[in-house]
Amino acid sequence: MDASNGRFEERPGTGARDHSRRETEEERADRRWNELIQEVRVAQTGVQILFGFLLTVVFAPRFTDLSDTDRTIYIVTVLLGSTATGALIAPVSFHRIVSGRRIKPQAVVWASRLILAGLILLLGTLTSALLLVLRLATDNTVAPWLVAGVVAWYLLCWFVLPAWARYRHTTAD
Template identity: 80%
Template sequence: MDASNRGTGDGPGTPPPSDDRRETESERADRRWGELIQEVRVAQTGVQILFGFLLTVAFTPRFQDLSDTDRTIYVVTVILGSAATGALIGPVSFHRVVAGRKIKPAAVLWASRLTFLGLILLLGTLTSALLLILRVATDDTVVPWLVAGVVGWYLLCWFVLPMWARHRHTTPD
C-alpha cells in the first residue's frame, strides 16, 4: 500500500483508507458502527464488573482499616472506573440520540473517540485497583515493580502491538 493508505479509518481522527471494499460512505459507517459496538460490548462488560466490585469495597469491615493513602487510591480508582463506564456507555447513548439524523459517519467517529477514551480510563482504573490490592495484600517494596510490569503488559497488548501492526501493514515494504 502507498503512504496515502496509512491508518484504518477506525481509530480516533484517522481518515478512512481507500480500499477494495467498494462501500458507500453509509455502508462503511454501518460496518464500522457494528464493529465498534462489538468492541464496546467487551470493554463495557469488564469495566462494569470491576466498577460493581469497587462499589462494594467501601462497605466491607476491612475498609475502615485502610490507611489514608489507600483510601485515596480507592477514591481515585472509583472515580476512574465511573469515568471509564461513562465513556464506554457513551457510544450507545450517542447513537440513540442521533439515530435517524443521517450523521452516522460523524457518530462513528465520535463513538470511536469515546471508546478510545474509555480504554485509557479503564487502563487507569485497572492500574489503580491493582495498586490498591497489591498494597493491601503484599510487601510494599515489590508493589511498584509488579504494577509497572502489569501496566507495561497492558500497554503492549492494547496499544504497542496494534500500533506496530498498523504501521507494519500499512506502509510500503
C-alpha cells in the same frame, strides 16, 4: 482516489464507493459502527463488573482499617472506574441521540474517540485497583514494581502491538 494514500476511498457526501470493498460511505459507516459496538461490548462488560465490585468495597468491615493512602487510591480507582464506564457506554447514548440524522460517519468517529478514552481510563482503573490490592496483599516495596510490570503488559497488548501492526501493515500506496 485519495492522493494522500493512493487508495480509493469514500468522499463524504459524494456517495463514492470504496473500491476495495465496494461499499458506499453509508455502508462503510454501518459496518464500522457494528464492528465498534462488538469491540466495546467486551470492555463495557469488564469495566461495569469491576466498577460494581469497587462500589461494594466501601461497605466491607476492613475498609475502616485502610490507611489514608489506601483510601485515596480507592477513591481514585472508583472515580476512574466511573469515568471509564461513562466513556464506554457513551457510544450507545451518542447513537441513540443522533440516530436518523444521517450523520453516522461522524457518529462512528466520535464513538471511536470515546471508546479510546474509555480504554485509557480503564487502564488507569485497573492500575490503581491493582496497586491497592497489591499494597494490601504484599510488602509495599514490591507492589509498585509488580504494578509497573502489569501496566507495561497492558500498554504492550492494548497500544504498542496494534500501533506496530498498523505501521507495519499499512502501505503508503
